[in-house]
Amino acid sequence: MREQRDRLTWEYGYEKVPPALARKYAYCEILGPRGPILWDRLILGFVLFAPRTTYPQHSHSEIEESYISVSGAWSENNAAVYSPGSLILNRPGDEHRITTGDHEPCLLAYAWAGPPEKLGDPKMKFAAGRRQG
Template identity: 55%
Template sequence: MTCTLKDYPYLTYYLQDILFWYRNGSAGGSKIINSHMKHVRVALKQALKQCPEVVLPEAQSKPVCFHLDRAVDNGMHGPAAGSVRMFSRIAASLSWGYGYERMPKKLSDRYAYSELMGPCGLVRFDKLILGVVLLAPDTVYPAHSHAGITESYLCLSGTLSQNDAGVYAPGSLIYNPPEHSHRITTGRTEPCLLSYAWAGSEEALANQTMTFKR
């Protein structure tokens, strides 16, 4: 039996909440960021209208998931509380992974991601990738970039800094253009939960590989 997005209300509500952020959140006066936000919401509205197939993988955890309940609890008290609440309803069904062929040993218990929508996501959609990233407290996520992909992070819980250029709290949007090298650090005492969006050509989205920069 083929299941579609309409069969998973909590997942639908979560995607609608992310759409809300990209529709009503501030671009900080940047035309480039505003253009990216428009691209994300147009693609996401199309996905919600088409009601794509949903494929539930076997749930898989990673060591960093020990911090997930704490991240969710913290997020329930912040500006992204609605999104975090809907995420908590689907968290048990997620498959967490690394996305890298070679993972630094120091990072393997401090990071994981799960693709919620995209070519390989729960919601099968070719024009946009949405997912979540979980980072443990006091984590350094090494410098990396994405070929042909425009990326944005929405902070749902915790605090982080990117390239030592400011501190981002829940509700903040962080923008990374293609090929932009970015290094992330998290606060010392609390985990960080991020929603990410990848925009690019269907080919780039389907064949994306991630590598750390030296």
């Protein structure tokens, strides 16, 4: 990362993300179709969430997603509270929601693996009509 730091950019949203959420998170792709290190079969990066953020229930078609906690507390689907060092795996199509703690930001390293055509245009399917808690 140190050698690529001048080429890294933080992005603030995907299509159809609610404006309130867009102000509470950012992601940085390091390796992947849009990262400074180009690769079409894997995406590696970081995502930063503000305290008291809920990233809505969603899924990824044909993309396997994993997170490693770097700092802060968070929960996925309200199943447990995860701390630094925790690892979570979401298989393609698994619906999941991320909720962060009340007092500190949360930094996660993420990896997406899937077919090049999906990673090049990673549309997320947000669950419609569900109450986010």
